[in-house]
Amino acid sequence: MDILLPNRTAVVTGAGRGIGQGIALVLAREGADVAIGDINIANAEATAKQIRALGRKAIAIKSDVGTRDGADMLIAQSLKTFGKIDILVNNAGVVGAQGWQERPVPNDDDWQAVLRVNLMSRIYCSEAVMPHMKKRKSGRIINIASIGGIIGGALIPHYTASKAADINYTQSLAAIMAPYNVTVNAILPGLTFTEMLKGIYQQRTLQNRERSEMTPEEILKASEMRTPMGRAQTPEDLGNAVAFLCSDYAKNITALSLDVDGGMRTH
Numbered sequence: 001m002d003i004l005l006p007n008r009t010a011v012v013t014g015a016g017r018g019i020g021q022g023i024a025l026v027l028a029r030e031g032a033d034v035a036i037g038d039i040n041i042a043n044a045e046a047t048a049k050q051i052r053a054l055g056r057k058a059i060a061i062k063s064d065v066g067t068r069d070g071a072d073m074l075i076a077q078s079l080k081t082f083g084k085i086d087i088l089v090n091n092a093g094v095v096g097a098q099g100w101q102e103r104p105v106p107n108d109d110d111w112q113a114v115l116r117v118n119l120m121s122r123i124y125c126s127e128a129v130m131p132h133m134k135k136r137k138s139g140r141i142i143n144i145a146s147i148g149g150i151i152g153g154a155l156i157p158h159y160t161a162s163k164a165a166d167i168n169y170t171q172s173l174a175a176i177m178a179p180y181n182v183t184v185n186a187i188l189p190g191l192t193f194t195e196m197l198k199g200i201y202q203q204r205t206l207q208n209r210e211r212s213e214m215t216p217e218e219i220l221k222a223s224e225m226r227t228p229m230g231r232a233q234t235p236e237d238l239g240n241a242v243a244f245l246c247s248d249y250a251k252n253i254t255a256l257s258l259d260v261d262g263g264m265r266t267h
């Protein structure tokens with residue numbers, strides 16, 4: 001089978017672990033060289049190493065994309081290294097400030113943290129890359145939102161509100177960038193068993209929303225059973241959706257919110 005992304009260059013934020021790492025590895029599998037941005041440089045280096053093992057180029061860049069300076073630096077360094085950016089994946093995300101897993105109810109710091117990382121990072125990174133993509137009249141921007149951005153709930157209202165903003169910003173940016181042949185889409189993951197999800201189940205146990213004797217793994221199993229397709233997503237499932245939206249097959253798809261959740265949201 002032909003690869004989907006020959007000669008492309010991608011920047012993936014928060015790609016040191018979890019979903020971002022899965023996305024970076026799939027993009028590399030499909031032919032892309034990848035710049036890995038993360039606040040955790042050791043994890044970013046580890047992902048870059050795996051990408052080089054696939055025969056692609058990779059760089060790891062320590063960057064906090066929740067600041068404009070961090071986002072500007074990530075994009076500038078990536079451009080300096082690769083000479084062009086075809087794909088930006090805004091994946092980095094948090095559920096709150098330090099220690100959020102221990103707080104049954106989000107405090108002001110948690111609200112600020114999700115807005116900074118889950119929304120502002122999308123704006124900062126997109127604005128940093130837009131002049132380059134506009135000039136080339138080519139590019140793909142993918143925002144990793146969440147099915148929680150469509151269905152709010154009692155558990156993590158700050159997080160789901162930030163993801164709703166992410167989806168809405170995707171639609172606006174798609175309209176802004178359409179005249180420049182740049183598509184902008186959101187992917188809405190459902191359950192994906194990462195460190196973030198483990199933290200959410202730890203917090204849920206505190207909130208007594210699940211039987212407290214269940215381990216995070218057991219809670220995941222129970223949630224999977226309620227998913228029509230019968231399993232959680234893997235980071236690779238998300239990567240496959242990103243690769244499709246960045247490929248030539250998707251050149252006329254923009255402003256989309258694509259659930260990758262095994263049918264969970266609608267059932």
Ligand SMILES: NC(=O)c1ccc[n+]([C@@H]2O[C@H](COP(=O)([O-])OP(=O)(O)OC[C@H]3O[C@@H](n4cnc5c(N)ncnc54)[C@H](O)[C@@H]3O)[C@@H](O)[C@H]2O)c1
Nearest residue numbers: 014016018019038039064065092093146189191192194196
């Ligand atoms: N795991 C799920 O079930 C799930 C479901 C829906 C949506 N999502 C979304 O998917 C994305 C990835 O989530 P995950 O589950 O892999 O989380 P994770 O916590 O496992 O990984 C997040 C990564 O982002 C990095 N990061 C955090 N803040 C950053 C910052 N300011 N600058 C740069 N890097 C930063 C972390 O160091 C980490 O490597 C997030 O946007 C999340 O909201 C996850």
